[in-house]
Amino acid sequence: MTDVDVLLIGGGVASAACATQLRDDGFTGSVLLAGREPDPPYNRPPVSKGYLLGEEDRQATLVHPDDWWREADIDVRTRTSVMKLDTKARVATLSTKDDVTFDMALLATGANVRRLPVDGSDLEGIHYLRALRNADVLRDDVADAECVVLVGGSYIGCEVAASLTKMGKRCAIVMQEDVTLQTFGPRVGAYFQGVLEEHGVEVHGGQQLARFTGAGERVERVECESGLALEAQAVVLGVGAVPDVMLARSAGLEIGPAGGVSCDAGLRTSAPSIWAAGDMCEYDSALHGRHARVEHWDVAIEQGKHAARAMLGAQDPYEVVPYFFSDLADWTAMEFVGVAAGGGEEILKGSLEAGSFSVSYLEQGRVVGCVVVDRPGDLDRARELIRERTVVDGDA
Numbered sequence: 327m328t329d330v331d332v333l334l335i336g337g338g339v340a341s342a343a344c345a346t347q348l349r350d351d352g353f354t355g356s357v358l359l360a361g362r363e364p365d366p367p368y369n370r371p372p373v374s375k376g377y378l379l380g381e382e383d384r385q386a387t388l389v390h391p392d393d394w395w396r397e398a399d400i401d402v403r404t405r406t407s408v409m410k411l412d413t414k415a416r417v418a419t420l421s422t423k424d425d426v427t428f429d430m431a432l433l434a435t436g437a438n439v440r441r442l443p444v445d446g447s448d449l450e451g452i453h454y455l456r457a458l459r460n461a462d463v464l465r466d467d468v469a470d471a472e473c474v475v476l477v478g479g480s481y482i483g484c485e486v487a488a489s490l491t492k493m494g495k496r497c498a499i500v501m502q503e504d505v506t507l508q509t510f511g512p513r514v515g516a517y518f519q520g521v522l523e524e525h526g527v528e529v530h531g532g533q534q535l536a537r538f539t540g541a542g543e544r545v546e547r548v549e550c551e552s553g554l555a556l557e558a559q560a561v562v563l564g565v566g567a568v569p570d571v572m573l574a575r576s577a578g579l580e581i582g583p584a585g586g587v588s589c590d591a592g593l594r595t596s597a598p599s600i601w602a603a604g605d606m607c608e609y610d611s612a613l614h615g616r617h618a619r620v621e622h623w624d625v626a627i628e629q630g631k632h633a634a635r636a637m638l639g640a641q642d643p644y645e646v647v648p649y650f651f652s653d654l655a656d657w658t659a660m661e662f663v664g665v666a667a668g669g670g671e672e673i674l675k676g677s678l679e680a681g682s683f684s685v686s687y688l689e690q691g692r693v694v695g696c697v698v699v700d701r702p703g704d705l706d707r708a709r710e711l712i713r714e715r716t717v718v719d720g721d722a
Contacts, residue, residue: 337361482564
């Protein structure tokens with residue numbers, strides 16, 4: 327039996343941020359971080375970009391070098407999952423069969439890729455991309471490939487298409503949406519699609535995937551319900567993720583309407599002394615005006631920090647404006663702040679044609695989100711308006 331003051335369940339950036347904040351704020355108690363991946367906490371954006379391209383090595387992706395964890399006296403256990411959580415007795419059973427008692431815990435189990443159960447999905451050469459090891463396998467697998475098909479027109483599909491194109495591969499995107507990154511609305515989505523197409527990426531919108539086919543055990547074609555068929559020596563599926571709440575559900579924690587672990591405005595779960603952070607955290611948000619779950623890498627970091635402060639006695643609600651960034655190779659980069667995009671009134675500043683613009687999204691006269699390309703000042707202003715929930719004059 328191991329006794330710790332704080333147990334961090336999950337090996338991602340939310341747990342890393344929580345551990346770092348605890349030590350930064352002077353907490354000297356024992357901390358154990360358990361993560362199922364073979365690596366200590368690392369930043370995920372390079373998985374589809376710099377690390378996949380081979381421009382960043384494994385060490386460059388890590389939140390902290392190994393020495394930092396030792397010097398901070400934090401017990402990091404990789405390849406270790408929490409299999410059972412008794413919230414009343416405050417005991418966690420690890421995959422190593424060890425039992426851990428704790429005073430406080432952070433649940434940050436993240437999300438799992440959404441899988442497509444279509445014919446041929448078990449063929450070799452079909453990839454999902456979420457972890458460093460996925461990028462290792464994909465990079466090796468496409469070394470001799472000429473044609474790669476990306477299924478899905480959101481961040482993973484677009485970013486990987488750009489990265490693989492930069493590696494000299496011929497890429498095509500197949501997606502249900504009409505334009506890439508459609509969550510930002512048709513105008514902004516069309517801008518990013520145009521950038522991809524200018525660099526040779528084929529984009530096929532409005533398509534329903536039917537099957538993968540191959541003469542042997544390896545994928546050779548991607549076929550759609552419309553009759554569209556594309557040659558493929560490899561396929562990458564980027565069709566979203568689902569919050570990993572299996573442990574939370576089995577522990578009897580309340581699950582919210584969006585499928586995440588239900589938390590109050592301070593990120594506290596339905597069990598005393600247990601907080602949640604990251605992709606599976608669903609919380610009462612003053613900024614959103616409703617129960618919300620936000621799947622952004624930076625949000626996981628900020629929520630992990632907030633949970634640490636709450637463990638040390640802070641009572642403030644979590645009100646950090648969500649932030650996200652994405653880049654398509656070195657062709658273009660976008661930043662987003664806010665809680666919603668698309669579907670409401672859009673205010674454009676700058677020029678889409680020139681590749682320097684911002685689009686602010688309004689609901690009931692309030693700015694709720696803003697996507698920015700090469701206009702950083704607009705990002706700061708939008709963040710301020712979102713935080714203050716200011717009613718603005720869209721025409722002005």
